[in-house]
Amino acid sequence: MESVTTRVTLTPRRLTRRRARHKRTGRVVVVRNHRPAPSRSCESPACRRAAAPGMALAFPAMTLRRLVVLACAAVALAAALPARAGPAGTVTGTIRLTGPAPARPPLPVFKHKEVCGDGVPDDRLVVGPGGGLRFVVVTIEGVRGGNQPERDATVLLDNRACRFDPHVQVAEVGQWLDIRNSDPILHNADARLGKETLFNVALPPGRQVRKPLATPGTIAITCDVRHTWMSAFVVVAAHPYHTVTDAYGAYEIDRVPPGTYTLRVWHEELGILEREVTVPSSGIAVTDVAFPARTEPKDDGR
Numbered sequence: 354m355e356s357v358t359t360r361v362t363l364t365p366r367r368l369t370r371r372r373a374r375h376k377r378t379g380r381v382v383v384v385r386n387h388r389p390a391p392s393r394s395c396e397s398p399a400c401r402r403a404a405a406p407g408m409a410l411a412f413p414a415m416t417l418r419r420l421v422v423l424a425c426a427a428v429a430l431a432a433a434l435p436a437r438a439g440p441a442g443t444v445t446g447t448i449r450l451t452g453p454a455p456a457r458p459p460l461p462v463f464k465h466k467e468v469c470g471d472g473v474p475d476d477r478l479v480v481g482p483g484g485g486l487r488f489v490v491v492t493i494e495g496v497r498g499g500n501q502p503e504r505d506a507t508v509l510l511d512n513r514a515c516r517f518d519p520h521v522q523v524a525e526v527g528q529w530l531d532i533r534n535s536d537p538i539l540h541n542a543d544a545r546l547g548k549e550t551l552f553n554v555a556l557p558p559g560r561q562v563r564k565p566l567a568t569p570g571t572i573a574i575t576c577d578v579r580h581t582w583m584s585a586f587v588v589v590a591a592h593p594y595h596t597v598t599d600a601y602g603a604y605e606i607d608r609v610p611p612g613t614y615t616l617r618v619w620h621e622e623l624g625i626l627e628r629e630v631t632v633p634s635s636g637i638a639v640t641d642v643a644f645p646a647r648t649e650p651k652d653d654g655r
């Protein structure tokens with residue numbers, strides 16, 4: 354068979370097809386290196402260098418540009434993050450109620466039964482497995498030189514199924530409280546810090562309002578639309594060393610600078626307990642706390 358030589362320029366995919374075809378016919382194909390034509394938008398010096406013949410580049414010009422943008426974004430993000438200076442430990446443990454768990458029947462509903470039903474769970478004293486207490490606020494007091502509060506963050510208090518959700522939460526000074534009504538009925542949020550009324554807002558269905566959290570303390574919130582069973586607490590801390598216990602009564606506070614501090618435990622009905630805790634430079638300090646049993650629901654006069 355006569356051999357024929359042809360000079361062509363092919364893309365890799367077309368080259369593969371052509372080679373397969375001429376392998377059968379015996380025709381020889383001489384292929385020059387294929388180089389994509391420079392983009393018309395390639396006008397910067399860096400881009401022209403990338404497209405110049407003979408240059409061996411690891412990334413196309415557009416990828417380089419994206420890498421530069423990503424690097425700048427990473428530098429800006431690192432500058433925005435709070436400093437994590439020095440060693441830090443973790444404080445963990447369980448908050449329990451001693452003795453048998455008291456019976457807490459659902460709170461009776463007097464209004465809007467078509468939405469709320471005949472009763473709602475009593476979140477004011479929730480005892481889990483092993484006596485673990487839910488909705489206990491745990492804070493570490495006396496940390497000097499630690500992280501500052503994370504300002505401008507937002508926490509949410511929802512009105513859902515005729516309850517405030519969550520029943521207890523912690524925020525930090527300088528943050529915002531969003532209050533939303535996800536129910537198809539009117540609610541209200543009457544917020545008090547001690548004897549001072551912070552705000553009192555009506556919440557028609559679907560409405561959401563935002564309030565500043567400017568002062569440390571425990572904010573008690575109720576619904577004045579004759580929903581006497583509704584209550585919530587927002588504890589505003591002046592530092593980031595806080596948490597709320599889960600359904601097992603467990604808690605964990607991490608990134609605490611080493612030192613000896615006061616572990617403060619607050620429950621809306623059981624009161625306040627304090628323990629000394631020594632945080633190591635790394636690792637975990639375990640501190641369990643137990644409240645004495647109390648069987649009678651709190652009489653809040655409502």
Ligand SMILES: [Cu+2]
Binds near residue numbers: 540577578580583
């Ligand atoms: Cu309500």
